[in-house]
Amino acid sequence: MSVSVRSTILSQFEQVAREQNRKLAPLSDDLVLMDSGLDSLCFAIVVARLEDALGFDPFGATEDARFPVTLGDFIAFYEDAAK
Amino acid sequence: MLRGRSVLILTRDQLTAALALIQIDGVARRLILCPPDLAIEHLPLVMATAQVDAVVSDYARADIGAMDGTHFITCSARITPTAAVRDERAASEWILFTSGTSGPPKMVLHTLGSLAGAIHTGGRLAGANIWSTFYDIRRYGGLQIFLRALMGGGSLALSSAAESTADFLIRAGSHAVTHMTGTPSHWRRALMSGAAPRILPQYVRLSGEIADQAILDSLRAEYPLATIAHAFASTEAGVGFEVEDGLAGIPANYLGHSNHGVELKVEDGSLRIRSPRTARRYLGNESAPLLDAEGFVDTGDILELHDGRYHFSGRRGGIINVGGLKVHPEEVEAVINRHPRVQMSLVRSRKNPVTGAIVVAEIVLKPELAAAEPAGENAALKTEILENCHRALAAHKVPAAIRIVPSLEVTPSGKVARPNA
Numbered sequence: 001m002s003v004s005v006r007s008t009i010l011s012q013f014e015q016v017a018r019e020q021n022r023k024l025a026p027l028s029d030d031l032v033l034m035d036s037g038l039d040s041l042c043f044a045i046v047v048a049r050l051e052d053a054l055g056f057d058p059f060g061a062t063e064d065a066r067f068p069v070t071l072g073d074f075i076a077f078y079e080d081a082a083k
Numbered sequence: 084m085l086r087g088r089s090v091l092i093l094t095r096d097q098l099t100a101a102l103a104l105i106q107i108d109g110v111a112r113r114l115i116l117c118p119p120d121l122a123i124e125h126l127p128l129v130m131a132t133a134q135v136d137a138v139v140s141d142y143a144r145a146d147i148g149a150m151d152g153t154h155f156i157t158c159s160a161r162i163t164p165t166a167a168v169r170d171e172r173a174a175s176e177w178i179l180f181t182s183g184t185s186g187p188p189k190m191v192l193h194t195l196g197s198l199a200g201a202i203h204t205g206g207r208l209a210g211a212n213i214w215s216t217f218y219d220i221r222r223y224g225g226l227q228i229f230l231r232a233l234m235g236g237g238s239l240a241l242s243s244a245a246e247s248t249a250d251f252l253i254r255a256g257s258h259a260v261t262h263m264t265g266t267p268s269h270w271r272r273a274l275m276s277g278a279a280p281r282i283l284p285q286y287v288r289l290s291g292e293i294a295d296q297a298i299l300d301s302l303r304a305e306y307p308l309a310t311i312a313h314a315f316a317s318t319e320a321g322v323g324f325e326v327e328d329g330l331a332g333i334p335a336n337y338l339g340h341s342n343h344g345v346e347l348k349v350e351d352g353s354l355r356i357r358s359p360r361t362a363r364r365y366l367g368n369e370s371a372p373l374l375d376a377e378g379f380v381d382t383g384d385i386l387e388l389h390d391g392r393y394h395f396s397g398r399r400g401g402i403i404n405v406g407g408l409k410v411h412p413e414e415v416e417a418v419i420n421r422h423p424r425v426q427m428s429l430v431r432s433r434k435n436p437v438t439g440a441i442v443v444a445e446i447v448l449k450p451e452l453a454a455a456e457p458a459g460e461n462a463a464l465k466t467e468i469l470e471n472c473h474r475a476l477a478a479h480k481v482p483a484a485i486r487i488v489p490s491l492e493v494t495p496s497g498k499v500a501r502p503n504a
Binding site: 032033034040045049052059060 | 248271272275441483
């Protein structure tokens with residue numbers, strides 16, 4: 001499960017960057033999301049697409065009121081919600 | 084030189100605009116504060132509507148086109164104040180631009196009195212605070228903070244469009260900012276920047292979009308010592324109210340009586356505000372009246388009452404607010420419907436944790452073509468439609484997701500049924 005969540009997320013980052021003509025930084029777990037080359041609108045689209053692809057939105061469900069800062073946080077956020 | 088004139092303040096730089104405002108208020112008959120994103124092609128209309136006869140700008144005259152018979156005054160952030168003689172009886176009119184959608188800009192008439200109406204309420208917000216705001220001070224939300232800092236004897240750290248959210252927060256932190264304001268989308272971006280711990284505010288305010296419980300809780304967790312407030316304000320209706328109990332929505336007892344001269348009510352589903360802080364009227368002859376017969380402004384924001392609190396559920400007419408930028412669904416639908424295989428479409432808002440809301444579309448295909456269509460080719464069709472949207476629309480208006488549906492509900496009057504419409 002976690003491998004597919006991760007790969008789904010990474011492919012959404014790449015696809016949205018392509019659609020929005022953004023230069024995506026090399027994706028690694030310690031990449032700060034705001035430095036990834038995507039802007040707020042791109043993240044909004046990624047989250048909306050992930051909700052469609054994975055069937056859930058951890059931002060809406062979580063009790064933990066922390067926003068992910070790095071790509072690793074972001075993936076863990078989704079992986080935890082998928083458990 | 085500017086006495087009695089209608090003065091357009093058009094600057095690249097926020098600080099230049101700030102200095103020009105201080106200098107010109109009480110001197111000019113009217114000052115028109117241009118927002119940073121005003122399209123130059125709208126200038127002739129703006130100048131005619133506001134009867135501009137002088138321009139104060141840090142642009143070169145040639146950059147903004149010829150303006151015959153208009154005084155042009157070059158201004159920079161290095162101007163020094165002079166002891167202008169102000170006529171206290173003749174308050175300048177302040178013309179602000181509404182946070183528009185598309186098409187020609189809309190202007191409303193305020194005075195310094197209506198703009199500052201929310202400021203003299205004393206309490207925590209009075210005094211020499213160190214303010215900062217994600218807003219540009221040439222728009223209503225930012226101008227409020229500028230005036231608060233100025234009138235309260237505090238200081239203000241301006242944001243800059245050229246600076247990343249993280250760099251701005253680090254700079255704000257280095258100035259020991261105590262009071263900071265922005266939209267929920269601004270704050271979400273701050274929390275994702277990694278630099279949110281670089282400021283230690285006593286007071287955090289959200290306005291301009293719906294503040295949901297998740298963003299209020301996230302800010303509470305990040306700034307446990309701060310007051311987390313959400314406020315309603317618009318260029319037209321002024322500052323309506325502020326909620327400080329940390330919960331989303333508005334306590335029902337805020338409505339129906341006067342609080343600091345501000346009266347709120349719900350009529351036909353939407354929030355109405357009557358107060359000395361509202362704008363007086365729209366500028367231009369063909370505009371509808373801003374105030375109804377009883378002096379209320381219809382905000383167009385739809386409220387629903389549950390569990391003792393009113394909650395915003397969207398905009399009248401289904402206008403979608405994507406991170407502070409408004410989208411008319413009809414504009415997006417018109418682009419989608421140009422595709423030869425689309426019969427009809429519905430563009431709607433979907434809740435989003437990053438931008439508050441995002442645009443999504445549902446489409447119905449023309450029946451003769453839909454029947455012959457192998458299911459797998461829908462992906463290519465969606466891509467074509469999205470490409471059309473990207474070509475014709477600003478990025479925030481392009482649907483994040485498209486769903487092909489068998490049918491859409493149509494009202495008795497023959498229109499696509501819209502939520503909240």
